[in-house]
Amino acid sequence: MNVDWKLSQEIQLLRLVTVWSVDDGKSTLIGRLLVDTKGAFEDQLLSVTTKRDAASEAEIDLAMLTDGLSAEREQGITIDVAYRYFATPKRKFIMADCPGHEQYTRNMVTGASTANAAIILIDARNGVMAQTKRHTHILSLLQIPHLIVAINKMDLVDFDEQKFNDIRDELTAFCAKQGVKDLITVPMSALKGDMVTKRGERMSWYSGPTLLEVLESLEVLGRVDEKPFRFPVQLVNRPQTKELPDYRGFMGSIASGTVKVGDKVTALASGQSSTVKEIVTFDGSPDEAFSPQSVTLVLADEIDISRGDMLVRSDELPNSEREISANICWIGDEPLVARKKYVIKQTSNAIRAMVAAIEFKTDIHTLAHVEGDELAMNEIGRIRLKLQQPLFYDTYENNRLTGSFIVIDTFSNNTVGAGMIV
Amino acid sequence: MSAHKLTQLKMLEAESIHIMREVVGEFRNPVMLYSVGKDSSVMLHLARKAFYPAALPFPLLHVDTGYKFPEMYEFRDAYVKEIGAELIVRKNDDAIAKGMNPKEFGVARCCGALKTQGLLDALEEGGYDAAFGGARRDEERSRAKERVFSIRDEFGQWDPKNQRPELWNIYNGRIHEGESVRVFPLSNWTEMDIWMYIREENIPIVPLYYAKKRPMIERGAMLIPYYKHLEDQLHAGEEPTDVMCRFRTLGCMPCTGAVRSDATNIDEIVAEAAAAKRSERETRIIDHGANTMEDKKKEGYF
Known part of the structure; x- marks a missing residue:
């Protein structure tokens, strides 16, 4: 048995959004992450090597792997968000890979809306450009909890510490104005492999984590369980069977907070209150449930609730x-x-x-x-x-x-x- | 692990349940595509969780090509009966009457007639406005671009360049008369997740997924199952030999390859999936022609 995967039932999920600009080394970085963490299979790599020497990884056109639509491959651009999956023994990652060009802002917003963390790539030769600021602004608007800026192509600036520090300082000042809460900068050469999944030997002046170490250690959900209880009701469950003639359960996903049996809750819009009698799941009836679980709540009283309403704790009204x-x-x-x-x-x-x-x-x-x-x-x-x-x-x-x-x-x-x- | 943290499998489970409930909230007449494979088994299990203690609020639809493995039909009928679900089976009778098969007509035409057309006809006949499918984004590069709610025009076709943006966990189920939506609640699951979840939840699957000595045909790098009633689908000079093997995915008998394996239980399958260097779609002949998955999806394939 593979011990890592036995433990992996305990691993958590981190949703990432990556935003790229043309020629900043996107394909190389994704390719390296996918290949180094086993997110891509051999036959998927082989199917994009097209007539070249399949044995040579450097020859693999990684854009052919990452651009899923024929129109994208024809035009050599990424049009739409693509979702990619990779895992380490510590975590599973869902990466929404977004085009960074201005005309695809909407795709970027789509990919970013569900993300817990964002990766922006900067070409170390160019430093902070207008589009970096545009991307940062949009990501801060969407309140992505962690912003990771990978300062790539350090090999083309002789792995110069001063260059990295200058870019980092400029970014830090800009992000402070934008209200970015957690900015992490990593110097990197995706092409040579430095600071992606391995440290390499050319940037000993940098003592921070590699990109993968950052991804493996970020806090996933923040304190969503400490926020007020919010339960948007998706459906009312009424089996109306012989065994459950009068059963009425309210089905939904807990958007935030926790709920316990006995909690006093209020239904919005009706404003009527009741208490939680039972938390129902296929796997039994727990005393407590928390975000982002999908559960069914049975209340002690018959009150007016339908799809689109929200159940909240009576002392924490929105x-x-x-x-x-x-x-x-x-x-x-x-x-x-x-x-x-x-x-x-x-x-x-x-x-x-x-x-x-x-x-x-x-x-x-x-x-x-x-x-x-x-x-x-x-x-x-x-x-x-x-x-x-x-x-x-x-x-x-x-x-x-x-x-x-x-x-x-x-x-x-x-x-x-x-x-x-x- | 602290009390308020979910494992990634439980997070995926919660997301899939959320999606299924939204579909029932937004659509008039949903149906769940059930192909009897491992992904379908997981999807069906999640649906039972989503609507518990009520029965499934939609029927299952199996688009049968007639070329499925006998073990699949046996499993399908027994399991559906056990959980008390409503099963609808539909075939493209026209094409079957004309003797459609992959050897004479080619794989692309056979799939187009028996699977894609069979599905489109069945959806139209049932008047379904939403159909759940068990496809995953990690399977194939055009599927990586698929939305969870994928809008299809009145011909059931996909327009990949003009997809509706999908934000947060809010799904827009509004469609025009004649349009329909394909819904993929397993979008964010990987093959590894599917196997780990099957293990964790003890979900029954077709025995073909477990390794056993089976009569097989070796065709190039592929291992094709040998069944006596399909002898006419063999190529010249092919002879069956017994091979210890299992199936990573299940499709039609003439077009689904097996892999050599000694994994006879779920723990061994999980370990094998974790060590796999090649994707599961490798064993599906349908993925290897000039007619790509993207082309087939545009035509209405899942």
Whole structure:
């Protein structure tokens, strides 16, 4: 038996987003991570070597492995988010591999929305560029808990410590202004392998962890279990069988916090309260459940709850408003315009909404706030929404799941915006 | 491990259950594709967890090509009966009547008729607006680009360049009349996760996954199963020999290869999967032609 994998039932999951720019060494780094951690199989590598010497790893065109669509391989660009999986004996990683080009901002926002940590790659020769700042801004807007900046191609600047320090200091100053909470910088040569999964011998001046060591040690979920209990109800379970004629269970995923049998809870929107009688799962009825478990709750009293409602602890009520302000990344083909009506979906709750105002747009190059009367695709700004009924929410800063929503165009049915409530 | 931490398998489980419940909340008439393989077994197990103590709120649909292993039919009927699920079996009778087979018509045409067309017809006949499938993103590079909710037009086809963005754990299930959605609750599971979860949850699987001496045909690097009633699918000069082997994935008999293996129980399979240097799709002939998985997916294949 392989001992590592026996233990692996205990390993945790880290969701990563990686944002790249053209020619910064993306393929080399992903390839190295996948190959060094067994995230890619031999036949997958062989299928992309195309007529070259299959035995030589350096000859493998890793972009052919990472770009999954024929259009991407034809055009030599990454268009859409690709999800990749790799694991070490300590952790499993889900990596949303995103294109960094401005016209694909929406794909980057998509990949980043679920991430616990982000990796940005910088070419050490170029230092901090405008697009690095754009990426950092978007990632901080999405409140990615950890931002890892890999300063790559150190081999092309003679592994110069001063060069690394200069870039790190400039980034640190910029990130402080952006409100980035945890910035980690790693000098690296993905091509030569230094500081990716192995330390190498050329940067002895650097005493910090390698990229993989960083990934293996980051805190995964933060303190989501210490936050107020939020339970968006997805479905009401009523088996109506001979054995369970009157059973009514509320099914959902715990967005944050914990819940115990006996807890006093309030249903929103009705405002009616009851206590938790039983926490039901296929594997038995525990006394306590916590985020992000999916469970079914049975309450002591018959109160009005349906899909889209939220159960919370009665002494920890969320905000309730009919007008909200939110940061918006616009991802629709047609621009967002003031006064237009949309549907927003927050957790499992869909509500009609009207754009009351565009408070500002963010100039993506200078990050300055500018006035505007519409938001085009890939633009970012802040809007005020009027809602048909009160929304129960936390700010995005406090809760990524009850503070986020998508905007749906009722004509096309498409998802056209990503909203983060402020 | 502290009290409030989930292992990665339990996190994947919670995510899959969340997805399944959203589908039932958003769609009028969902169905779960059930191919009898290990991924289907895990998906079905997760569905039972998601809706417990109620029965599954949707039927299972097996698109049968008629070329599945006898052990698969036997397992399917017994297991579905045991858990009390509703099973619908559909075949592309037209193509079967015309004698569709991979040897004469080619693998791509055979798959296109028996699997893709069979599936599209069955979905249309049932009027299903959502169909769960057990595909995983780690299987193949075009699947790595797939959404959890994958919108299909009225011809059941996939437009990979124009996919709906998917943010946080919020799924947009709004579709136009005639459109449908394929839902992949196992998107973030890897082959390794599937095997570890089968072990942890003790999920029954078709015995073909376990190693045994079986009569096989060696065709190039592939090990093809030998069944007497499929002798006409053999190539000239091929003779069966007994080989200790097992199947990493299960498809149709003429087109699914086995791997040499001594793994006779789930612990040994997990160990073997952990040490594997080649992907499980390697044993599937369908993946190796000029007609790629992306092409087949665009046409409506899972």
